[in-house]
Amino acid sequence: MLEISLTHFLVVSSILFCLGIYGVVTRKNAVMVLMGIELILNASNINFIAFARYGNFGLQGQMVALFVIVLAAAEAAIALAIVLNVYKTFVNINVDELDTLRD
């Protein structure tokens, strides 16, 4: 057990990030994709806060993290509105079946 340093937090955030990507890429349900996106955003937030703590930037990192949270909220709202619209049109939200644009 080493002393907890920046590296630990960065490792955590990168694993979380990759899990988020995995979720985005793998999931069929649109809402599940959104959950993946939330994971990604959280991972990046951890990164910012970690650097705010261990870097020479003052509390700028935490500021940015706050902003990211706000943005995530806005984005989630919009995304869900879109998903609801899609559901109304197609009655299912499996992203692999939403490919009318391809043809």
Add this chain to the structure above:
Amino acid sequence: MINYLQKFWGGLFTILIGMRVTFKHMFVPAVTIQYPTVRPELPERERNRLYVNMDDCIGCDQCSRACPVSCIDIETVKSIPGEDLGKTSNGKKKALWVTKFDIDIAKCCYCELCVFPCPTDCIYMTDVYEFSEFERSSFIYDFVTLTKEEIEDKKKNFAEMQAQKEAAKAAAAIKAAEEKAAKKDEPGKKPDNEKDVKLMGVYEIIFYLFAAVTLVSAVFVVTSRNIVRAAFNLLFTFFGVAGIYVLLGADFVAIVQLIVYVGGILILLIFGVMITNKITEVDIKTGTLHTLPAAIGVGLFTGIVGAVVLNTEWRVVDSEMPESTLTTLGHMLITEYVLIFELLGILLLIALIGAASMARK
């Protein structure tokens, strides 16, 4: 026949017209002036060679900045306090020594753009237009009135003053640090090493706990077939992340995370799940696409990023955990990041309106 004669007369007549013009010009006096014995009369606002009156120059650098061809080169030195540089002709107090004021008149394009911004009207255009030289280097005009020794002197003074300032600052800093250390030492004078060690231990344990919670639930989020289960795991992930925030000393952000993410976004997501899926059965199944290639790709990516993270020598500044970030963050929000703050407000408004309007239909 008539046509022919008409054309003939027409040709002849037009020739005569032209010739009349030419003929008239024989009686017009010549416009050529016998330069250089006779000088032409210049218009009033004619732009010719520049001149700088150094007595009025305050060293503001505006003319240099305005020049489109960068022909003016200015260097200044701050005056030490106590020196009196005098006033300009329009009453301004001078605070800078101008050590270099070169105009490369060969580059000058005579646009007069440097004249307008000068607050003291020390640079203006003269009516001199005959200034040919034999060497190109002679076109760089030097307007400074200080001698070389004087320039050196001023610079030295300034340097000394800077050094003094620095010393004072350093001393003050040390002093402050000492005071702070003294303050801390006052309550509980036990040099508790064990407790320190133990505190570290506790810190570690808590960290690993929260990290585990976050990661494990994240794994479940992305691999669970049941949507509702996934959503709940996401809740745990958020909690874990909030805990990590606390560990990193970002108390306010952690609270905001909990309120916004868990209380807002997660609820929203669950609402979305409910609305868009048939929930007649408890088990809401959902499938996955191309797990294997994604797993491989993501795995590789993770590996690389992890390798980068582990192998980089992060420049860590181990500073103290701040007590409360709230005031600082609040202050920063109002002063430095006020623009972003306002914009985010507008953004939220737009998002609100947009989502509402979209979801309405």
Add this chain to the structure above:
Amino acid sequence: MSESLLVKYSLFILFLPLLGFIVTLLLGKKVPKIFIFENLVMFVSLVLSGILLFVKLTSFADVAVTSEFIWIDFGNVPLIGSITITLGVLLDDISSIMIVIVMLISFLVHLFSVDYMKGDIRYNRYFAYLGLFTFSMAGIVITSNMLMMYIFWELVGISSYLLIGFWYEKKSASDAGKKAFIVNRIGDLGMLAGLLILFATYQTFTFQEIFVEIAKGNLPFNSGFWLTVTGILIFCGAIGKSAQFPLHVWLPDAMEGPTPVSALIHAATMVAAGVYLVVRIFGILTADAMLFIAAIGALSAFIPATIALTQNDIKKVLAYSTISQLGYMILALGVGAYKFAFFHLITHAFFKACLFLGSGSVIHAMHHEQDINNMGGLRKKMPITYATFLISALAISGIPLTSGFLSKDGILSGTFAFGSLTGHWLFPAVGFFVALLTAFYMFRLVILTFHGEPRNKEKYEHARESSFVMVLPLVVLAGLSFFLWYTPNPIDPEAGWFYSDWIETPVLHTPESERFDFMVEDAVSTEPGEHGVMYSQAYTNALHHVHGPAVILSLTVALLGILLAFLMYQWKKINPDKLAERFKPLYKFSLNKWYFDEFYDRTFVAGTLGLARFIAKFDLKVIDGIVDGSAAVTKAFSKFIGKFDNIVIDGLVNLSAYLSGFIGLLFRRLQTGKVQTYLVLVVFSLVILLFLFKSI
């Protein structure tokens, strides 16, 4: 007058008829009266040639005036040496006399033709052709070298062809023209061979130079045999041109041409050219060559005489008579009676021309009736024609007081002397027998045409004497058939100037081993240009010896012939038809010209045509076959290329298209339309990029 001037003068005379030819030919269509110009030109040439003869005989007696110029110089031809072709003029007594003869007869024929050919559609062209002929004949006569003679030889042939086939609308006329030319060419082939042998040996064509070389002993291929061969080969030309056996077949057919043409060409001049040639090369003939020549001459005298007995066309009789008389001349040359041969040439020219023109006058008067069986009693209607014709007939038969008597008698004496000297008695026998026949058929002709009762009353009514222009030549020619012009003594030619002074015997150049014994000179100088006596004393003696008997014999024979003719046709004591019946095969043989034409037709003509047919077939089958074959090969090849193009090239194209489709199909799978797939790809790409830029 200097020699060069004389030469230039003779050249001027030579080219005058050519000028007439060109002018008449070019302006013939535009100026209808241009024939007058032609006649004028001929007259002028005649006068000038007369002057030439006079000058030659007076100023340049015994001198052969000659001049040459280099025509083409080939330089140094590899394998042969240096070749230069020279042309030149040789004026000795013989050529001077000949040119006068040529011009005189030509002019008289011109005059005669003015009336005879009147109304013909190609009137002016006729005169142009006559001018061309005169030019060519004059060229033969005054030339100094063999090549030039050959050139003019062929020119004369052309003129003969043009004139024989003058009425070419008639197939028989155009065929006759072709026959004449082709048969002549056969003879000319031999002549060319002889020419080339001479050139190969001596590198020159000039007579004098060749003679000098031979006299030095430089023989062709260094053998006397080859000299004989050369002589015979050159004589072949004479066989062709003078219509000797076996190339005599063209002359009777040549009667298809206008009668004045027959008179000019086929009686007096062109056919005489052959004799003239032999006269020229007399100096280089060996004994064997001379024997050959004499044999040909004898045959050529005998055969046509027999044919002429039975002919019914007036012109055909005269044609065969011509061949026969030419045979006499050749025979004379063969036996060595050089002077008499030339003498006979001159006299024959005059009386034969007169006979032909007289027949022309008769034909013209009888409206182109030529069969003597339809004539008769024209004596009363055409007295002048009759008189001239009779005089000429007497001349050809050899009756004293005519020139013909002198020359013919001379020839017969010559043959007699030859026979006595060498033992070849056949020649005199033939000569005398032919004289008999000649007298007979000539007077047969006279009696049937002019005496007795007219057999075609209608034509007889319309007949009348010809115009002055046609009669004048007759009179002139008949006048020239008297003895007076040649010698004051009607019986002895040697007394006359013509025989003694005007003609000189040439020098024999053949080596003595090649000559007849009597021709070997002894003790007399033989420098060229002098009146060197060619013959030995033995010959002169023999000649004198036989002269008397020969005269008596020839006179007897001639009178016998005339008597026979009168008996059969005038007094009708012997019936010719019954005689013909009794000797039917002989009669038929004679009437059908000894079947020469049929024989030649079956052998030579058929052979040539067969060869031509074979070659044509060969060309069609083999050559065209090759061409077609190559075409077929090309076609097959192009087919193959087409198939190759279809299969291989198109295959390649199709393959490339298929490949594109296949690869496209493969890559289409990337386009899933799913964002998530793209994200995976992005992650993968990011990994790869990170690996790539790891070092940076």
